[in-house]
Amino acid sequence: MTQQLDTNLTKAEQFLSKYRDNTLGHYIAGEWTLGSEGKTFDNLTPTTNESLGKVVKGTQEDVNQACLAAQTAFAAWAELSGTERKKILHRLADKIEERAEEIALVESMDCGQPLRFMKQAAIRGAANFRFFADKSPEAKNGLSLHQDDHTNYTLRNAIGPVGVITPWNTPFMLSTWKIAPALAAGCTVVHKPAEFSPLTAGILAECAEAAGLPAGVWNMVNGFGEVAGKAITEHKAIKAIAFVGETTTGSMIQAQGAPTLKRVHFELGGKNPVIVFDDADFDRALDAVVFMIYSLNGQRCTSSSRLLIQNGIKPRFIEALKQRVESLKVGHPLDPETEVGPLVHKTHYNKVLSYMDAATQDGATIAVGGRALDELGAGNYLTPTLFTEANNSMRVAKEEIFGPVLTCIEFDSEEEALQIANDTEYGLSGYIWTANTGRAMRMASKVEAGMIWVNSENNRNLPSPFGGVKMSGVGRDGGDWSFDFYMETKNICIAHDTHNVPSLGKH
Known part of the structure; x- marks a missing residue:
């Protein structure tokens, strides 16, 4: 302690x-x-x-x-x-x-x-x-x-x-x-x-x-x-x-x-996409992707729980992402060093853990995490988790998990990214990372969500509409x-x- x-x-x-x-x-x-x-x-x-x-x-x-x-x-x-x-x-x-x-x-x-x-x-x-x-x-x-x-x-x-x-x-x-x-x-x-x-x-x-x-x-x-x-x-x-x-x-x-x-x-609810194109600012996008799913224990309605990553940048980005997720500090919420704390209640904790089996059953790879942290005691602690090699038909890509769990899905083109992003019953928020202004504006207008952030994490502005x-x-x-x-x-x-x-x- x-x-x-x-x-x-x-x-x-x-x-x-x-x-x-x-x-x-x-x-x-x-x-x-x-x-x-x-x-x-x-x-x-x-x-x-x-x-x-x-x-x-x-x-x-x-x-x-x-x-x-x-x-x-x-x-x-x-x-x-x-x-x-x-x-x-x-x-x-x-x-x-x-x-x-x-x-x-x-x-x-x-x-x-x-x-x-x-x-x-x-x-x-x-x-x-x-x-x-x-x-x-x-x-x-x-x-x-x-x-x-x-x-x-x-x-x-x-x-x-x-x-x-x-x-x-x-x-x-x-x-x-x-x-x-x-x-x-x-x-x-x-x-x-x-x-x-x-x-x-x-x-x-x-x-x-x-x-x-x-x-x-x-x-x-x-x-x-x-x-x-x-x-x-x-x-x-x-x-x-x-x-x-x-x-x-x-x-x-x-x-x-x-x-x-x-x-x-x-x-x-939400199953919010963060879409990272090959030309995105690598380091800023990586920071935002990690922050927007693992902060607040992933228990945030606007969490970007689906990472849509363009194939040209995918290997490098996923490798860097794995290192970051593995380094996240899980611990007591009152410890100033803690980045991920225990989930709110045992019933919710068990629900989140159930998606580890769902991921493997559907064919996704548990690249990081995927288990309970019993060594931290009787609290609701689990490892921050990263699913890779997923597609949008899997339960971990379609259902709101509401925990520190990120599902990665690859795409080739702008059109494919848009199709995957909108292939959900939800539409709360979306995040787009690209250096191409025209692409950013096209995607922002076509992603089906009430709120879109371009080259940013969830930035709060009280006068703006939220929903x-x-x-x-x-x-x-x-x-x-x-x-x-x-x-x-x-x-x-x-x-x-x-x-x-x-x-x-x-x-």
Whole structure:
């Protein structure tokens, strides 16, 4: 154990002690509660699969109370000026930054992400709140459309209470990415965090309370999707659902919300291609390929999990890639040297490991990795894995593995690369590496994905639209696109008193 790891573990234990000693409950109408039944479940750390403490298992009645609280608080929050909401949300960002170290350490222990990535979780979360806080005063703004006899103008109003259901992979940042624009728009929120990593959602609720967010504006209910999540998606008070997670769950939520005509925004699965042409900047492309699948344990929706490599560069690139993957440091998430930590939960860990057999059965080569790291203890550790000699018909090329696993597929021509890239039910993101500007623009326009990065890894830009096509999602986040989701647009037509009004019944 390194000295820094020992120090980080000591700090983390200080923060985690309150969860070991006290059950994590719901936050409803400005109060912490153990719910209507008080049933709990163990929250396990992926580092050892031991319990970090008990969490209340939300019931339908718990969700009902949270939704009613959001409904009651909505009118006053929506009527509050954007300038006042801005002040409150900036205070909330301040509270997040004050607890940045705690958030990073707790999240790493809760979901297994290396601390080197989680250090930015609070900073990025606070930045989300500041960005949308600054836009809150203009959230209602619309368009003015002049005609000779009429002027039409639009304005936007908050849609109402909304449900936000977030995933376990980068839970804190993704929660703020959804909740910040909802609050800035004037909506009230019922948030259900993922049951695999619920702790920082509790910290987020505490920050909201400390910032002076009015009771009922933000409500948080823990629990499982089949009960708590389902109850949110079906509740009549909830006008929209923002969900990040698996595609199959998204389709279930859409069906559950259909009877009440809920608006939905889904950020779902992906099997994202990174296409490397022979003329690509070799070193920069190699860095990006490794980073975009092995960072965050490969548990990232925009991970480039399919490497499409042109044949001219393939031997050299694959050899360099193998050396990099073999050198990745797997270890405890609180070790500053760790690059890949344990996977979030035993069930997901076993799913990822099952693809090792699937690869060999389908004819791919396990060039690096492909096994559990039992020598690291009882946690969910496995070797970063590289599959080569694969084709797009194999399960490892078609199915979302969501782990530190990369599948390599060769191609000859631009046309073949495009065919392989689009031969998937998903369409979240794509990455193109080439020195040819014309080719980059042709490929970017034809790859079927909601987001394309050319000669770059996933570079985050808050005003830009974020979302996928096909089975990867519905709708867009980011900038004004978020307000379009959380608000209803109203058109108002004002006559200039110059047009002829048709008349009936005059004889």
